[in-house]
Amino acid sequence: MTDPVEIDFELNGERAHREVPPGTVLLDMLRHDFGLKGVRGSCERGVCGACTVLLDDVPVASCSVFAFDVDGTRVDTVEGQRDGEEPGPVQQAFAECGGFQCGYCTPGMVMLTTGLLRSNPKPDPEQAREWIGSNICRCTGYQMIMDSVQRAAELTAERAGRDEAGPGAEAAGAGDGPDDGAAGAADGSDAGAAGTQERSDDGATEDRA
Amino acid sequence: VRQQMRGAGLVSPTQSALPPFRLIRAGSIPDVREALRAHPGATLAAGCSDLVAQVREGLTPHTLISVRRLPELLRAEHTDGELSLGAALTHSEGPAHPAVRQAIPSLAAAWASIATVRIRFRATVGGNLMARRYRYEMGVILGALDARMHFTGPHGDADVAVDEFVRSGAPGTPEAVDRGLLHRLTVETASLRWYSYDRSMRPVTTVAVAVRAPEAGESGGRVIATVGSEYRRPVRLSAVLPGAELTAADVRPVAARLAAGLPDWTGDYAGTADYRRHLVEVLAGRQLTAALGARP
Numbered sequence: 001m002t003d004p005v006e007i008d009f010e011l012n013g014e015r016a017h018r019e020v021p022p023g024t025v026l027l028d029m030l031r032h033d034f035g036l037k038g039v040r041g042s043c044e045r046g047v048c049g050a051c052t053v054l055l056d057d058v059p060v061a062s063c064s065v066f067a068f069d070v071d072g073t074r075v076d077t078v079e080g081q082r083d084g085e086e087p088g089p090v091q092q093a094f095a096e097c098g099g100f101q102c103g104y105c106t107p108g109m110v111m112l113t114t115g116l117l118r119s120n121p122k123p124d125p126e127q128a129r130e131w132i133g134s135n136i137c138r139c140t141g142y143q144m145i146m147d148s149v150q151r152a153a154e155l156t157a158e159r160a161g162r163d164e165a166g167p168g169a170e171a172a173g174a175g176d177g178p179d180d181g182a183a184g185a186a187d188g189s190d191a192g193a194a195g196t197q198e199r200s201d202d203g204a205t206e207d208r209a
Numbered sequence: 210v211r212q213q214m215r216g217a218g219l220v221s222p223t224q225s226a227l228p229p230f231r232l233i234r235a236g237s238i239p240d241v242r243e244a245l246r247a248h249p250g251a252t253l254a255a256g257c258s259d260l261v262a263q264v265r266e267g268l269t270p271h272t273l274i275s276v277r278r279l280p281e282l283l284r285a286e287h288t289d290g291e292l293s294l295g296a297a298l299t300h301s302e303g304p305a306h307p308a309v310r311q312a313i314p315s316l317a318a319a320w321a322s323i324a325t326v327r328i329r330f331r332a333t334v335g336g337n338l339m340a341r342r343y344r345y346e347m348g349v350i351l352g353a354l355d356a357r358m359h360f361t362g363p364h365g366d367a368d369v370a371v372d373e374f375v376r377s378g379a380p381g382t383p384e385a386v387d388r389g390l391l392h393r394l395t396v397e398t399a400s401l402r403w404y405s406y407d408r409s410m411r412p413v414t415t416v417a418v419a420v421r422a423p424e425a426g427e428s429g430g431r432v433i434a435t436v437g438s439e440y441r442r443p444v445r446l447s448a449v450l451p452g453a454e455l456t457a458a459d460v461r462p463v464a465a466r467l468a469a470g471l472p473d474w475t476g477d478y479a480g481t482a483d484y485r486r487h488l489v490e491v492l493a494g495r496q497l498t499a500a501l502g503a504r505p
Contacts, residue, residue: 002229022232022273025261045262049327058301058330064261065331066254068232069277112327134327 007071012080018067026062026070027051030077038078038107049135052108052115053077059115059134078107081114089155090114090148099148101139108135113149117156123149227264231272238281238361241274241390246363248272253390255282255297256333259340282335282392287312290399296335296391300324303334312398319350319406319417335391338371341378346415348375349437350406352445353417354396362389372435372445402430403500407492412439413480414488418496420450428452434467434493438485440477446470446489457498464494 004019011034020029027044030036030053039062042050046064053062054076081088087095090113100106109132116123116131123131128149137145231248235241245251252270254260255277264270276282282297285306292312294303303309304321323346324332337347338358351371359368367388403420415437420430429450437443446467451459468490476482 002231005232021229023227023229023264025227044265046258046328046331052327059327060331061258061327064258066257066261068234069257069275131326134325 005068005071007068009070009072010074012076016075020067022066022068024067026053026060026065026067026075029067030062030075036077036079040104040107042104047136048105049108049112050105052111052135054111054115054118057115057118059112076111076114078110081110083159088114089159090117090152093152093155094145094148097144097148097151099140099145100137105135105137105139109137109145109148113152116149117153121157122153125150227261228269230270233272233274235274235276235279238279238390238392241276241279242361242363244272244274245389248274253339256299256331256336258328258332259336259342259345263340276390279392284393285309287398290397292316292396292398294334294394294396296393297333298335299331299333300329300337313354313396313401313404315404315406316350316354316396319408320347322406322408323347323350334394338374338394339391341375343437343442344412344439346408346411346437349415349417349435349443351394351396352435352443353406353419353433354401354404355419355433356394356396358391359393359395360388360391364389372443375443405496405499407496410488410492414438414485414492416489416492416496418493418500420497420500423449423453429455432463432467432493432497434489436471436475436485436489438475438477439479441475444471444475455501457501460497460501461494464490464497467493 002022005022006017006019008015008017010016016034018029018033020033027039027041030039031041039053040050041063042048044063046061049061051062052059054060055065055070056073078091081091083089086092090110094100094106094110099109112131112135116128120127125146128146132142132145132149230252233244233248233251235244241253248271251272251274252260252268253274253276255275257277260268277297279297282295283302284293284295285298285303285308286293287308292308294309298306300320300323304317309320310317320334321329323329334347337345338351348371352375356371357368358371358374360366369388371394400422401419402422404418406415406417408415417435419433421433423430427449429452432448432450434446435443436446448463448466450463468486471482471486471489473482475485480488
């Protein structure tokens with residue numbers, strides 16, 4: 001009656017295959033089957049955005065997407081955002097600008113920002129505000145997240161230029177490494193905040209279906 | 210363990226565990242009809258962003274029919290004075306569709322303003338309506354346009370006005386079980402003269418206003434307004450404009466008449482009915498004043 005469903009998809013650039021019960025949501029599959037603990041569960045109503053991943057380059061709440069629906073798609077999580085041995089440009093930007101405090105929402109914010117920059121590499125503050133308004137941060141007051149988005153756009157462009165210039169080129173700011181705590185938050189490591197299963201119904205005032 | 214609503218009792222020991230169900234991935238509308246015939250009471254699913262929330266609230270589908278990738282549900286076209294919208298168009302795809310932008314630009318703008326960027330990529334217009342949550346805005350946005358919802362199911366086809374759909378049933382009613390698949394919505398555009406949606410006072414009060422050509426025997430146009438709020442279902446109001454050549458002073462009484470039609474039950478702890486009437490008079494008055502010099 002509830003036979004498992006076979007799904008093939010691309011996960012952080014690698015081909016993935018699973019058999020999942022139909023009632024499995026993407027969040028649970030990523031965390032439990034693939035061990036991607038940077039994908040955070042929180043409201044589990046698609047409201048807070050802590051679980052944001054990219055599905056074919058656009059941000060979605062993985063708590064509200066059935067796993068069977070990612071068959072044939074491309075999924076990106078915060079774990080795939082590293083740039084070799086360095087944090088990726090968006091992670092680096094959040095670390096530099098302090099775009100987090102407790103860090104629980106940060107992987108979702110990083111993926112939201114990544115999706116924004118894939119959609120528009122040079123977002124203006126109004127567009128950045130509209131996108132970032134999709135996710136909830138209870139700590140920062142958002143200004144430092146907004147600063148992080150603008151910095152992420154700069155770093156992404158710099159690294160793209162460096163990549164085009166070849167392996168010998170140096171990017172400005174590449175030596176400005178994050179402090180340890182910042183890197184931990186921005187790469188989605190499942191720190192102590194993982195136990196904060198905060199239910200957030202207030203944002204549920206938004207339309208969806 | 211949380212006590213769930215909808216009479217389902219204890220559903221899951223954690224928020225993560227969802228009840229099991231049978232999955233059918235439909236490839237066409239006839240497939241959906243057949244699946245509904247074979248599995249009475251099956252749940253239809255497209256974007257699933259609200260549906261997953263409903264399941265966590267206690268909905269226990271025995272069979273889920275995924276219609277997300279049906280091409281028929283992803284079309285939009287504007288022909289012969291009618292705008293047709295596929296029910297699985299997302300809040301991102303719909304407002305960006307050339308047919309919508311050409312037919313009623315202000316509808317595209319209104320549609321693009323709801324929810325959040327992330328939700329817009331996933332949530333669909335059909336799911337928004339079928340969820341029947343009062344706070345969702347498509348019932349207000351499309352209600353003023355007298356949009357119609359078109360269903361198809363094992364027992365035939367049916368259509369119903371958005372306003373009638375909104376007035377019937379309670380939030381969360383699995384209406385799809387009764388009517389079948391909501392596959393498209395239509396808006397008559399030939400008589401539409403102007404349309405706008407004001408959500409600046411959301412969640413207390415939102416107002417959509419459409420102005421249509423006069424019917425036989427009328428000198429002015431017809432005004433249809435839909436008023437929404439967080440905790441009360443949308444209300445459709447209507448009035449007739451007193452003539453063809455109007456000034457701002459002429460439309461103020463029309464806005465007042467619309468506002469006076471708002472029932473007492475629209476008052477709640479977020480705002481009394483009188484306060485909402487005041488808001489409707491102001492917001493509809495502004496919209497009608499703007500309508501004097503513009504087309505949709």
